[in-house]
Amino acid sequence: MILRMSTLFLRTLREDPADAEVPSHRLLVRAGYIRRAAPGIYSWLPLGWRAYLNVERVVREEMDAAGFQEIHLPALLPREPYERTGRWTEYGDDIFRLKDRKGNDYLLGPTHEEIFTLLVKDLFSSYKDLPLSIYQIQWKYRDEPRPRAGIMRGREFSMKDSYSFDVDDAGLVASYTKHRDAYISTFNRLGLDHVIVTAMAGAMGGSLSEEFLTPTEVGEDTFVRCTSCDYAGNTEAVEVPVPEAMPYDGLPAAHVEDTPDTPTIETLVNLLNSQEKLRRDDRPWQASDTLKNLIVKLVHPTGESELLAIGVPGDREVDEKRLGAQVYPATVEATTEEDFAANPALVRGYIGPDVLGEDKAAKVRYLVDPRVVAGTRWVTGANEPGNHVVDLVAGRDFEADGTIFAAEIREGDPCPRCGSSLTIARGVEIGHIFALGRKFAEALDLKVLDENGKQVVVTMGSYGIGVSRALAAIAEKNHDDKGLIWPREISPADVHIVATGKNAEPFEVAEKLAAELDARGIRVLLDDRRAASPGEKFNDADLIGVPTIVTCGRRIVDGKVEVKDRRTSERIDLPIAEVVDHLVEVCAS
RNA sequence: CGGGGAGUGGCGCAGUUUGGCAGCGCGUCGGCUUUGGGUGCCGAAGGCCGGGGGUUCAAAUCCCCCCUCCCCGACCA
Numbered sequence: 001m002i003l004r005m006s007t008l009f010l011r012t013l014r015e016d017p018a019d020a021e022v023p024s025h026r027l028l029v030r031a032g033y034i035r036r037a038a039p040g041i042y043s044w045l046p047l048g049w050r051a052y053l054n055v056e057r058v059v060r061e062e063m064d065a066a067g068f069q070e071i072h073l074p075a076l077l078p079r080e081p082y083e084r085t086g087r088w089t090e091y092g093d094d095i096f097r098l099k100d101r102k103g104n105d106y107l108l109g110p111t112h113e114e115i116f117t118l119l120v121k122d123l124f125s126s127y128k129d130l131p132l133s134i135y136q137i138q139w140k141y142r143d144e145p146r147p148r149a150g151i152m153r154g155r156e157f158s159m160k161d162s163y164s165f166d167v168d169d170a171g172l173v174a175s176y177t178k179h180r181d182a183y184i185s186t187f188n189r190l191g192l193d194h195v196i197v198t199a200m201a202g203a204m205g206g207s208l209s210e211e212f213l214t215p216t217e218v219g220e221d222t223f224v225r226c227t228s229c230d231y232a233g234n235t236e237a238v239e240v241p242v243p244e245a246m247p248y249d250g251l252p253a254a255h256v257e258d259t260p261d262t263p264t265i266e267t268l269v270n271l272l273n274s275q276e277k278l279r280r281d282d283r284p285w286q287a288s289d290t291l292k293n294l295i296v297k298l299v300h301p302t303g304e305s306e307l308l309a310i311g312v313p314g315d316r317e318v319d320e321k322r323l324g325a326q327v328y329p330a331t332v333e334a335t336t337e338e339d340f341a342a343n344p345a346l347v348r349g350y351i352g353p354d355v356l357g358e359d360k361a362a363k364v365r366y367l368v369d370p371r372v373v374a375g376t377r378w379v380t381g382a383n384e385p386g387n388h389v390v391d392l393v394a395g396r397d398f399e400a401d402g403t404i405f406a407a408e409i410r411e412g413d414p415c416p417r418c419g420s421s422l423t424i425a426r427g428v429e430i431g432h433i434f435a436l437g438r439k440f441a442e443a444l445d446l447k448v449l450d451e452n453g454k455q456v457v458v459t460m461g462s463y464g465i466g467v468s469r470a471l472a473a474i475a476e477k478n479h480d481d482k483g484l485i486w487p488r489e490i491s492p493a494d495v496h497i498v499a500t501g502k503n504a505e506p507f508e509v510a511e512k513l514a515a516e517l518d519a520r521g522i523r524v525l526l527d528d529r530r531a532a533s534p535g536e537k538f539n540d541a542d543l544i545g546v547p548t549i550v551t552c553g554r555r556i557v558d559g560k561v562e563v564k565d566r567r568t569s570e571r572i573d574l575p576i577a578e579v580v581d582h583l584v585e586v587c588a589s
Numbered sequence: 590c591g592g593g594g595a596g597u598g599g600c601g602c603a604g605u606u607u608g609g610c611a612g613c614g615c616g617u618c619g620g621c622u623u624u625g626g627g628u629g630c631c632g633a634a635g636g637c638c639g640g641g642g643g644u645u646c647a648a649a650u651c652c653c654c655c656c657u658c659c660c661c662g663a664c665c666a
Binding site: 011013014015016017018019020021039094110111142144145146148153159161199209211220320429432433434462464498500501502503506530532533534535536537538539540542551553554555562 | 590595600601602614616623625627657658660662663664665666
């Protein structure tokens with residue numbers, strides 16, 4: 001089929017839309033691919049829909065090749081299954097809810113574990129039916145608190161979600177691995193570089209979970225990657241290499257020093273360096289010589305709350321995301337005046353290990369950064385206003401109840417795998433795979449008979465690819481200042497033919513070329529507008545981003561047309577008779 | 590939910606400080622002109638100035654209340 005600009009349902013914009021910030025959003029709107037219908041909700045125009053369907057097609061082909069079977073579930077779902085797994089409540093405000101005329105509750109599916117599980121339960125009941133992997137490509141709905149960046153993070157978005165069903169753990173691992181491999185080849189084919197980072201399973205429960213992130217400046221996830229090995233990880237999941245314990249023979253004994261008005265690390269370090277008797281001979285005191293102890297409040301799912309003391313080197317902040325991931329499923333709340341009032345052993349600004357620990361004065365569990373190993377020396381609070389203790393040695397003078405990876409990760413920190421330095425990057429999550437285990441099968445009572453005739457709970461995996469988001473990510477990394485530059489497989493057309501001139505001839509040649517290319521299976525976008533000026537057409541072609549642009553214009557008198565590579569801007573003039581073969585070749589490579 | 594910005598023809602914006610005929614560019618429609626990088630000229634259509642209330646002879650403009658959108662953060666399979 002030939003798309004004709006003269007009749008295409010398209011309006012390109014000369015100016016950037018006011019509400020678009022990131023390049024993919026800006027260009028997709030300007031080039032007439034999408035239009036905003038409501039916050040975080042977009043309509044797809046002909047070019048956009050074609051590009052979108054191409055992403056879908058690639059994903060579908062890769063899933064089918066891996067042996068997964070496509071099905072299609074409703075987007076509008078009844079409340080009951082979500083009630084049974086607890087997610088009707090857990091999802092909170094993030095879910096779009098509605099009622100039917102009888103007053104029954106429905107929701108627009110944010111994800112489909114429950115429905116897939118029930119469908120399998122409906123049909124299968126024997127271990128002989130497993131393993132099974134099924135998937136769908138469906139629009140999902142989440143009432144995000146803040147949709148942003150166009151289709152990158154919308155409230156309606158399309159997702160390919162697969163679910164695997166196995167009788168045992170070994171089967172689950174095999175299914176998980178198969179999906180992982182299929183994802184790698186899918187993203188490779190989409191031209192999306194990706195790093196695979198281990199993720200916290202979060203609300204999904206389960207044991208193993210990995211995210212596929214594609215690096216981009218506009219990404220909303222930060223991750224770390226190693227500058228020399230291929231390690232990559234979520235900042236919230238990166239583990240800190242634990243140093244060897246050191247001997248502490250010969251270290252000076254701990255001694256309490258008078259340090260008035262030093263409630264912060266900065267004031268403390270300044271004071272240590274400014275007072276003659278506190279100064280060290282070898283080097284000045286630094287924030288990293290201090291041990292900062294802070295108190296947070298954990299709220300457990302049961303509703304009980306508990307104070308927790310965390311000790312980190314004084315030059316580091318506690319990263320709330322990392323902390324949250326470490327204490328999951330408990331959540332972290334700020335401590336209040338009342339919490340301190342109720343526990344007079346905690347002297348704010350001067351909290352030290354002496355009172356910390358479940359069996360110590362403050363009766364607060366005490367977890368320290370893994371770098372606080374036996375033999376390390378610290379300056380830390382002496383539990384009295386204006387006093388700090390110096391040369392307090394871990395392992396000799398105090399013991400924590402355990403360690404916690406809550407301190408922030410910084411550029412240059414050592415790689416947990418190879419020890420060289422880490423760098424921090426931004427990315428967007430384009431895929432996520434979970435070994436769910438039996439959480440959903442148990443809640444919904446999905447069991448099969450095993451070879452001994454006994455009922456066993458099925459173990460599941462769930463695997464998602466953000467399809468519409470992948471399109472945004474592709475646009476994000478395939479554009480220049482003039483417009484989009486599609487990879488051929490995603491492009492709404494293979495060749496964009498532009499006819500210019502006041503005579504009929506270039507238009508006739510363009511028509512003829514379009515027809516011949518179409519007959520050879522090349523997808524053609526033909527700019528046959530007679531009224532539009534050449535500049536307008538060239539600019540539109542650059543904006544729309546079809547990878548190959550053919551101009552039938554002034555060279556037509558020499559029997560030639562111009563073929564331009566959108567990405568490299570390389571142009572060549574070719575005789576009309578040769579151009580079709582040439583283009584077929586270009587499109588095949 | 591916290592911080593910041595903004596709501597004015599289809600799109601992008603000025604006008605609000607200091608109240609006085611609602612403007613500009615693009616787009617659209619008609620006519621002529623032009624055809625290798627958004628051609629030029631002439632003419633035209635198109636407005637609840639986010640909503641409600643108030644002040645005033647007079648409100649896009651001042652006051653009060655509300656709504657919405659965008660960005661940063663929190664949140665987020």
